[in-house]
Amino acid sequence: METNATPGDAAALDDPAYKAAVVDLLGVLAYGELTACIRMATDSDLAPSLRIKAQMAGFAATEYRQYELLVARLTEMGVDAEAAMQPFVAPFSAYHDRTRPKSWIEGLIKAYVGDGIAKDFYREMGSFVDDETRAVMDRALDDEGTGDFVVGVVRDTLKTDPTASGRLSLWGRRLLGEALSQGQAVAVERDSLAGLLVGGGADLTAIGQMFTRLTDRHTQRMGRLGLSA
């Protein structure tokens, strides 16, 4: 499927194929924020201190606000937000079932590393959409300090428990594998997203380069945590 949309042109939404791709993109992003919110709040319950617990609940609340922004945009486009999110319930559920953190620190790393990969992908997709859609996506993708907090907490943990490093590095690699595998499943299922890339002029080389950028950024994130990728 190809689209004839010109990125940067809001009227492009009149093209049904392009609109379907944008609805998929906002839908997957909205459902991702909703599950990230629920996961973060759930994992906060195991936090070792009141300070970390409150901080994690705060990040969950931020993710909910970002979810609301995306729902508002879908509604504004005359789209039922629930219907837009529905196709992504099963793949997210599969990803989360396969990456259940066994501790709050694994939960935090998952939020940083797993969500990081997803958000990098959405940012890549941002160059194929109109300005208005991209503006909403940018606001929803704002990290709002979560990363700095997670990096600090994980580095502190590694200082007091250096043996954790190997186990947590392995955990990071597993997250990358599961994220890419579920992402691929979504891409196969929803050809609107692939159509967006192809319609936007991305050839196989460009798509390959995009995946290289995604794994490079994953390696950088792991490095910031003090872990090996």
Add this chain to the structure above:
Amino acid sequence: METNATPGDAAALDDPAYKAAVVDLLGVLAYGELTACIRMATDSDLAPSLRIKAQMAGFAATEYRQYELLVARLTEMGVDAEAAMQPFVAPFSAYHDRTRPKSWIEGLIKAYVGDGIAKDFYREMGSFVDDETRAVMDRALDDEGTGDFVVGVVRDTLKTDPTASGRLSLWGRRLLGEALSQGQAVAVERDSLAGLLVGGGADLTAIGQMFTRLTDRHTQRMGRLGLSA
């Protein structure tokens, strides 16, 4: 312990005993909102539909905003919010351990019935504090539509599964028992709160009447759900 504070007088905070009582009240309320937020988000994960899941996550986000208001007020008073909440971590943890919902509907009823009892108690305490403290408490106690939503969902469930009524009524009674028992444990431990009642002129009869009002309102809430108290 008695306080010489006059409710309605913000300068009353200069009285150390009165200030300690207000700090306890805002601290227990803040920690209650934080745990309510985390519980609601955790329970939302079991919700049977995307609509209910999103709604529950939204209530969790609202509870987080109310928590933030209380923390801001404590900080404004020059009090460390974490220290103010700390005494209430253990009793809340005991309450939640003894009332773990076995399904999302039990979780919703707990949010409505359990939090309802707690919030009624805080509202009662509101008549013993200065106007400014009461204004912050009122905003933090706003139900923001949670009640109407829970009532609708529980009534719908009872329509499709009438056998649930007995089991959920029993659950409501257990929540009342555990809430009163943990509330009493807090009152014994933190005599500042009892001092607030006594200093405000409440005698044993008045305190007895307050408990009657709390159980009356519990009965009304159970009735709204279509359950027997």
